Every structure is written in C-alpha cells, then in structure tokens.
Amino acid sequence: MIAEHKGEVPLVVYLLPFLAGILCAQRFGIEGFVIPIAVILCLSATFILFNLLYTRLRLYHRFKWLGGLLIHLILFAAGIATVPLHDDRSYPDYFANYNPRNVLVTINTEPVLKGKYWHCSANVVQVNLQSKSMATGGKLLLTFMDNGVTIFKYGDQLLIPANYRPVEPPYNPGVFNYKAYLANQHIHLQSFLFPGQFKVVRHKEGNPVVAYAIELRQQLVQKFRTNIHNLDAAAVASTLILGYKADLSEDVLQAYTKTGTVHVLSVSGAHVAIVFVFISFLLSYLNGSRYGQWARAVVSIILIWAYALLTGFSPAVCRAAVMLSMIILGKAGYRYTNTANLLALSAFALLLYDPLLIADVGFQLSYLAVLGLIVLQPVVYKLFDFKNKYVRKAWYYISASMAAQVITFPLSAFYFHQFPLYFLLSNLFIIIPSEIILFTGIIGLLIPQWPVISKSVFWILEQTILVMNKGLQLIEHQPYASVNQIWFNNYDCILLFIMIVGFFYFLHGRKIGVLYLSLACMLIVVSSVGLQKIKSQQTQSITFYNLNKHQGILFKSGDKGVILTDLQPTDANYKFSVQPGIDSNRISDLHLTGMSGNFETPYLKKKSSLIQFLNQRILVYDPQLEFIRMPKKIEADYLYITGNPHTKLVFINRAYSYKKLIIDGSNSPQTIDKLVNEADSLHVNYAVLRRNKSVVITSN
Known part of the structure; x- marks a missing residue:
C-alpha cells in the first residue's frame, strides 16, 4: 500500500535519517562515538528548548519546520553513533589489545566441515598473560584441520594459542570481499589451528536455548537423511525447511541460482510467511472477537518462534520472525495500520540491536522483497482485472513475483552479477511444490516414526523435491536462461x-x-x-594473479582474453579467484592454456618462456630456465618468477634485463624471502603475489 501522505508512515520517514547515519559512519569509517553522542545531546537540548518556547515566541509562524529538522538530525547522529558503539575494538577489554600467551574461547556458531577444515566463530572470553588472566570480549574466526576424531559443538570452550592474525583482504579483481563480510559480523581476526594446538576445557558454555535449537536441528537433519533416499533431495529438504546448507551440492545450487529461485533455499521471510499463512488459516475461527484476535496474535507469534527454533535460530529466520511478530502485534492492536510502518519499526529495532546488519545481503534483500510485496505488488495487481477466479489467482502470484524481483533487481545484479530471464516461469513453477515440501517436511519431522504414515509423508516429500529439481534444471538449460556479467557501480x-x-x-x-x-x-x-x-x-591489460601455490596470468584485449594457469575451470580456486576477474573485465571470448607450450593469437604470442602481448614482453622464469645459458642478454618488461627455481637474482640479472620483477605464490616462502632481500639490495622494482594484491597493468 502506497501512503498518500507522510503522516501515514511516520516510522518510515524517521527510519531514513537513521539509516543515512549508519551508512555515513560505515562509508567514512567513523570510529569514535563521543562526538556523535555530544551532538545528540546538544540537538536534543535545542529541541526541548524549541518546544518550550514554541508558543511563547510564536515560532510556529516562521520556524515550524525547525522541529522536524532537529528530529531528523538527532536520528542521523544516532545512526552515526550506533556503529562505533557496537564495535568491539573500541572497548578497552577487546582481546587483541593484549599480548597474551593463549586465549580461552567459546564456540558461538555451529561448526561446519568444508573439505579438510572445520570452520566456526568463537567469543574470546579470557586472555592469559604472563602473570594473570583477564576477562575479555570480541570474536575470532577459527579454522581447524580435521583429524577425523575431534568433533566440535556449539558451546565448547577451548584453550588455544594466541596466534591469530587479521583476516586477509581480497587479492584478485572482482572477488568476494570475505574480510568485509566477516567485519560486518564483528570478526576481524582469525586463527588456524592444527591438531594438538588446542584443548577442550568445558562443554555446554553457550546459550542453552541456542544449544538446544542447534542440537534439535541436527537430529531433524539426520531424520531427513534416514527417510529420504536421494542425497540431493535430502539436502534440499534440510536447506529449504531447516536452513542447513552443508549438504547442498554445487549443481543443485546453480540450478536454483540461475533460475532466480535461490531464495527458496534461504530459509527467511518467505518461509516464515508461508508458515504464518498456514497458522492464520488454522486459527481463523478466533477472528470473531477482540480477545480472539489477541489470542490469535499471541499463538501465531509463539508458533512462528517455534519454527525459528526448528531452524536452529537461523539469523535470517530470526530477522523474519521479528519482522512478522511486530506486524502481527501492530495489526492486532490497531485496526488501521500501514504495514510499511510496522516494517520500518522492525528494521529500526534490528538496526538498533546491530547496525552492521545494514550491510548484510540477506537483510537488504529480505526487507526489499517484503517492501515490494507491500507497496509495489498492489500497483501491479490493479493493472488488470480478470473475471475468472483462477486467472485472477495466477495473476496475483505473477504480480507478487514481478514486484519482489523488480525491487530486488538492482541489489541482486550488484552482488551476484546476473539476472534470470525466466524468473516468472520458475517462480510460478515452484509455488505449489515449495508449499508441499514445507508442510509435508514439517509434518514428517513432527510425527513419530510410524511405519506406513512416515514412509508415505517422506515419499511425497522426496518425489516433490525431485520434480522441482528436475523442472528447475530444465529451465536452467534453456537458451538465454540468464544474463551474466552484469557489473553495476x-x-x-x-x-x-x-x-x-x-x-x-x-x-x-x-x-x-x-x-x-x-x-x-x-x-x-x-x-x-x-x-x-x-x-x-578499448582496454588492454595484464593481470598477474595471486593464487597461492598456483600460477595465473590473464591477458585482456577488448572482450577477448587468454588465461595462462595451471588451474582448471572446475577447480574451486579458479572459480573463486580467477573467474570473477574475467567476468568483471567483461571477457566473452576466453582461451585457457597452461604455462608450457606455445600459443598465438592476433594480440598474443607465446614461444617457450617468452610472451609478447601487444607492445609488452613477459619472460616466464621457471626451474627449466635456470639451467639455460643465454648467448646474449634478453630484454623484457616483466620477469615472472614461478615454480620455485633455485637461483640467485644476481645471476638472473646477468642474462635478463627487465623493468619489474613479479614473484608468484608458487614459490616457497624461503625462495620468496631470498629474492625479496636480493631485490632490495639491488634496488630492483618488484611485486610479490603472496598475501598481496594481484598486479594489474592497464595499457588503455
């Protein structure tokens, strides 16, 4: 519903300056909160004085706008103040302010096994100094090498060495900024631990409600694995109903992403809304009286939070539960309430609790989608008036899909760089299956393991998931299923x-x-x-990638490119570190080849160890080249040392002349240190591609 006057949505109006203050504090990196609080106090005093003198001095004739301006300025300053107030690093008890021997941490998330490593975050509760121990605060990202024996749980308290270091920033162009992502979760340091470097001190030190929720979710996930035979179907059921994504395969995730239905796999507002609709239907008989409406509201909120418990109190579900709880209470308490007002109230409460939620992609997309359904969907729905009730119902779903997809398009394209063209078809296709999956899944989890009934419920659940997966994969492989390489600023x-x-x-x-x-x-x-x-x-460029023990050089000429690397496109390192740079450079015609062998295009020629790219010459110096004696000195613009050759820079300089030395991550740390020391002593211009940004040379 679109408000005809700002007086209908005062909370929306007042939320805007608060949001602007948070964004301003994040954009300019404002650290101290003393000045913003002092400004708030001064503005508040001015506002009180203005109201006291409002009538006496007849200020309403000339300065009636001043009161509103002061309120907006106070909220703007409050938004600025909340960001540093929630920054653990600004407090004296932050654990990184000390230089301890070891630290005591409590695991605060469910550990996830990815490949050979366990990942989780932890609260640092104590630091052990030389002579004493001190209680501290702050969060730490933990990565454990899996030894096949130790299993961690939420609430476990560990004693670990204080060998943490800052989270590494993105080194290659276009890649996901994991450092910023963790910073928005108040995590700035990480620790990598091998077996034997830590000691489990206590168990069950976390929040007992959260611990119970996580343990319950694990039991429910295991129930899906036991009763659903197809592994992908079991993973989709666990993801869609419980928000447990650890078992989800890359192929299934890609099918949902490219068809614009990945939101189904993110247990959030849409799932909570479906649960609420079902609850409202069951409790519709309570609408007859005022007390009945309140009883319906209270029971609905309790059941919604019970569903949040089933999902392990997933942050996205908790946000949606807060949002929906406020809307339910607002609708029950006031007969005429603009839903956008209640939506703004829930956003204000969540941002007051944690202002960095504004940078969370799920938070942004959830609120935008709900806002689209509230404000834009009625406008689209009213464009056509169909007489047939089935067509009218179909148009209702189409208008809802269009409103949610259109309002979230700028952010979706900005973050994911693609747009599904068949989103209407895919979203209409999953409406009925997703509701069947949600309801049969919840029923299957709640009922005991009855032989015939349980088997029938889980059979319906599995077959529905398989049909939905096959349908989405069919849509995914249609021509022009999605537009890729969308890069907005x-x-x-x-x-x-x-x-x-x-x-x-x-x-x-x-x-x-x-x-x-x-x-x-x-x-x-x-x-x-x-x-x-x-x-x-019109741009030609060379990108020397930082790939950590691997090689990679990208040559771009317009929309054409050649990548020299020892990685394959199916490798996770290639997908994460190389592909985003190719996409951000808008390269549509790409050739991939290894470092060995010869290669020639109109703009690039590689012969043995020499590469000629337009007017730039690169020499690849590897172990094979260190034993070759050149008859005369070879000139190059860049000397690229790779493969860990055992030679000295002084010998290299006798055979080769170059403008810049590039040392990649495939060299050992000892070789890199030796080359860096020699380059410093010889005053050679160099760049190291290990824990440093990639080197990008642009000719135009």
Missing part, C-alpha cells in the same frame, strides 16, 4: 532504485513529473553502462 544501483520506485509511483498516481524523473534515471544508467562497455572494449 553504487551510483547505478541508486539510480535504478529511483527509476523503479518512480515508475511504480507513476502507475499509482499518474504524475507525469515522476515518470520524467524515472526516464531520466534510466537514461543515465544506460549511458553509464554503455560507456563502461565501450571503455572495456
């Missing part, structure tokens, strides 16, 4: 939001000025994307 996203909101507001109010604004924003975005595309087509 921050300004493009802002303009897209203005364009979308303006267009829908025009459809609602028919104000031509808003339509002109929307079209102007669209023109600017199209021009911006077009200019970026033209610039990319």
